[in-house]
Amino acid sequence: MRYAESILEMIYKSDAHMTAEQVFLALKQQYPSVVLATVYNNLNSLYQQGKIRKISLEGYPDRYDKLTRHDHLFCRRCGKLSDIYLSDITGELERQIGFSIEGYDLKIQYFCPQCRAEQRESNSVYESE
Ligand SMILES: [Zn+2]
Ligand SMILES: [Zn+2]
Incomplete structure (x- = not known):
């Protein structure tokens, strides 16, 4: 390859x-x-x-x-992904589940700054899609 x-x-x-x-x-x-x-x-x-x-x-x-261990912010409006570095909760998850895990995928949903600004401009109720 x-x-x-x-x-x-x-x-x-x-x-x-x-x-x-x-x-x-x-x-x-x-x-x-x-x-x-x-x-x-x-x-x-x-x-x-x-x-x-x-x-x-x-x-x-x-x-x-x-x-590289990191998590994501996901914009619900435009789909943009941004990296965020939060503390690793693998240990905490394993304690609660009771066995070891391969990893986890955290996606935090939000509206990115750009989408927020656009929403403000159009100054209407959020109603796209
Ligand atoms: Zn966005
Ligand atoms: Zn990433």
Whole structure:
């Protein structure tokens, strides 16, 4: 997998929570002949090897992320993900559940500052979608 290294590096350097499509477009600058299917294959195998995180949210394409322990703020209006670094609650969860876990996925829902501003501008009751 000659692209795996580049893809891995790209995901670890970025805070953008890139989709396969975005990874593809970025990789294409380096390797003009790369095809989207190859990017999907590489992302899947990196995910399966436990080298990257996949974030799936209903209504949005899967996004990929570094493994570094962190959680996410998720904007309910535009779908934007932002990283937040909260204390690790693995131990606490394990105590309550009674066995060890592989990890957890915390998504805190909110309206991002930009969406809040837009809502204020349109100055109407929240009623999109
Ligand atoms: Zn938003
Ligand atoms: Zn993240």
